[in-house]
Amino acid sequence: MNTEDVLNEFRDAGALREGHFVLSSGLHSPVFLQKNLVFMDGERCERLCKALAEKVVATVGPVDAAISPAVGGIIPGYETAKHLKVRSMYVERVDGEFKLRRGFSVEPGEKIVMVEDIVTTGLSSRECIEAIKKAGGDVIAAACIVDRSGGRADVGVPLIALATMDVPAYPADALPPELAALPVEDPGSRRLSK
Numbered sequence: 066m067n068t069e070d071v072l073n074e075f076r077d078a079g080a081l082r083e084g085h086f087v088l089s090s091g092l093h094s095p096v097f098l099q100k101n102l103v104f105m106d107g108e109r110c111e112r113l114c115k116a117l118a119e120k121v122v123a124t125v126g127p128v129d130a131a132i133s134p135a136v137g138g139i140i141p142g143y144e145t146a147k148h149l150k151v152r153s154m155y156v157e158r159v160d161g162e163f164k165l166r167r168g169f170s171v172e173p174g175e176k177i178v179m180v181e182d183i184v185t186t187g188l189s190s191r192e193c194i195e196a197i198k199k200a201g202g203d204v205i206a207a208a209c210i211v212d213r214s215g216g217r218a219d220v221g222v223p224l225i226a227l228a229t230m231d232v233p234a235y236p237a238d239a240l241p242p243e244l245a246a247l248p249v250e251d252p253g254s255r256r257l258s259k
């Protein structure tokens with residue numbers, strides 16, 4: 066499955082949105098991938114995550130477990146882990162910091178793939194990887210459905226993306242006038258608890 070195939074899944078799901086969005090990182094963008102509309106369709110989700118699992122194995126070989134950052138990473142993490150035939154876990158924010166909870170644990174040195182839905186700056190991925198390392202896991206790779214950084218995001222381990230896009234994102238004080246003129250939506254969850 067190549068980038069165009071993946072973007073067609075997003076288009077068909079009505080998940081490739083245009084407007085004015087504030088992203089998890091605080092950057093503003095004219096494009097938002099509303100991945101929930103993709104993952105709500107089990108067959109669509111399976112097509113994407115099966116392809117991602119195959120790409121992970123082809124790139125780094127077998128892994129022991131997949132761990133994702135809540136909330137967006139949970140469904141693709143579960144589905145990708147299913148095709149990797151490994152257990153699926155997730156980290157969630159406690160006072161803003163990702164933690165492994167709910168009885169999830171990793172054995173020291175287990176080979177972990179961190180599975181994310183979308184990578185923009187890579188901040189959420191880096192935070193998730195840090196939490197996995199603290200829990201004792203050896204993160205050998207990160208994987209995502211879409212890397213929208215054009216391949217520039219550095220998550221500290223190899224990033225295996227099913228699709229790569231290069232979408233503009235701007236600091237709040239440097240918006241192009243046509244973007245600033247549009248009402249802003251904040252669809253993510255990072256700022257929900259503040």
Ligand SMILES: O=P(O)(O)OC[C@H]1O[C@H](OP(=O)(O)OP(=O)(O)O)[C@H](O)[C@@H]1O
Nearest residue numbers: 089090136137185186187188189253254
């Ligand atoms: O690479 P980054 O700049 O970190 O951006 C990508 C992250 O943003 C979204 O999560 P968000 O924090 O909006 O929360 P959600 O997972 O609950 O949707 C998305 O699920 C990624 O985790």
Ligand SMILES: O=C(O)c1cc(=O)[nH]c(=O)[nH]1
Nearest residue numbers: 088089097098183185253
């Ligand atoms: O950077 C983000 O927060 C982000 C971008 C995007 O396109 N989709 C998403 O769910 N989050």
Ligand SMILES: [Mg+2]
Nearest residue numbers: 135136137138
């Ligand atoms: Mg997320």
